[in-house]
Amino acid sequence: MAIKDLRGKRTFITGAGSGIGRATALAAARAGAELYLTDINEVGLKETVAAAGSAVVKSAAFDVSDYDAVTAFATEVHESVDSLDIVMNVAGISAWGTVENLEHRHWKSMIDVNLMGPIHVIENFLPPMVKAGRGGHLVNVSSAAGLIPLPWHAAYSASKYGLRGASEVLRYDLKRHGIGVSLVVPGGVKTGLVNTLEIAGVDRDDPRVQKLQHRFEQRAVEPETVADAILVGIRKNRYLVYSSNDIRFAYWWARKFAPPYEFVLQKANDQFSKLLKKPS
Numbered sequence: 001m002a003i004k005d006l007r008g009k010r011t012f013i014t015g016a017g018s019g020i021g022r023a024t025a026l027a028a029a030r031a032g033a034e035l036y037l038t039d040i041n042e043v044g045l046k047e048t049v050a051a052a053g054s055a056v057v058k059s060a061a062f063d064v065s066d067y068d069a070v071t072a073f074a075t076e077v078h079e080s081v082d083s084l085d086i087v088m089n090v091a092g093i094s095a096w097g098t099v100e101n102l103e104h105r106h107w108k109s110m111i112d113v114n115l116m117g118p119i120h121v122i123e124n125f126l127p128p129m130v131k132a133g134r135g136g137h138l139v140n141v142s143s144a145a146g147l148i149p150l151p152w153h154a155a156y157s158a159s160k161y162g163l164r165g166a167s168e169v170l171r172y173d174l175k176r177h178g179i180g181v182s183l184v185v186p187g188g189v190k191t192g193l194v195n196t197l198e199i200a201g202v203d204r205d206d207p208r209v210q211k212l213q214h215r216f217e218q219r220a221v222e223p224e225t226v227a228d229a230i231l232v233g234i235r236k237n238r239y240l241v242y243s244s245n246d247i248r249f250a251y252w253w254a255r256k257f258a259p260p261y262e263f264v265l266q267k268a269n270d271q272f273s274k275l276l277k278k279p280s
Contacts, residue, residue: 002178002180002235002237003234003237007033008032008034009034010081010086011035011036011087012035012038012077012087013028013035013038013088014038014088014091014121015039015091015092016045016090017039017041018039018048019189021048022044022051023222023223024090024231027228027231029052033055035052035057036058037049037052037059039091040062040064045059045061060073063113063117064091064117064121065112067116067120070120070121070123070124071120073124074125078128082131085129085134087121089117089118089121089139089163090141091113091117092113092114092117092141093114095110096155096199097155098152098154102200103200107155107158110156113159114156114163115158115159115162115166118163126170134178135177136180137182137237138170138174138180138182139181139182140166140184141230142164143156143157143160143186144251145157145160147185151272151273167181167183168183171183182230182237182239182240182241183240184233184241184243185241185243185247186243187220187221187244188219188220188221189226189243190220190221190222191223201277202275206275208275219244225243
């Protein structure tokens with residue numbers, strides 16, 4: 001019951017106001033999907049809706065970390081249709097930092113948006129999909145930081161590893177219902193997060209930090225590249241969806257060559273630590 005064609009498929013996408021979410025919404029629209037969209041940014045969401053045109057059936061701006069808001073939207077959707085065919089959890093935020101610099105708000109916001117947000121969506125949209133018995137597909141956008149322990153990503157990885165764990169279980173739980181699951185694990189992506197990302201304990205104006213950001217931007221892929229990978233992942237019912245070969249190689253290396261992998265990660269962490277602000 002894998003979805004081979006998105007034409008006419010009812011597709012819900014969170015984080016549709018910018019970045020990967022917008023690119024995926026527009027790609028799905030071109031593929032003929034019927035779109036249900038949300039983003040916390042009302043202005044960005046309206047821009048996406050305008051660009052997607054008649055493909056959009058319903059849209060609303062709300063925070064996916066708000067369970068009641070997600071439930072209210074789902075209730076409205078299910079008043080007109082029994083279930084959706086494709087559900088994509090794309091919305092996410094990011095903050096980095098070492099444990100002595102991260103604040104409680106960093107940890108909490110990562111879990112609330114990146115993990116509980118998708119859980120709220122899954123709670124509301126997957127049971128009706130199961131009940132409808134037509135199959136379907138669930139897409140959860142994790143991160144390379146959900147596969148490998150990147151320096152300074154403890155709070156972010158807590159949310160993304162959690163989403164990966166839930167996805168891996170659902171991959172097997174939902175198979176008997178004909179519902180596929182894809183876990184998207186992009187590396188660097190050229191979105192607005194590059195410039196707004198908060199790094200606790202680091203001066204963003206430090207030339208060394210600026211240099212690292214420039215390197216990141218050089219290696220980062222366009223949101224459209226990730227969107228294309230997502231749609232291919234749905235059509236081919238792939239579990240792990242990569243948008244760049246460096247992350248595919250890194251995860252393979254992490255599993256096959258643990259000792260040198262751990263050595264390199266520690267060295268990378270040591271190098272990143274040199275960028276920390278000195279205590280005043």
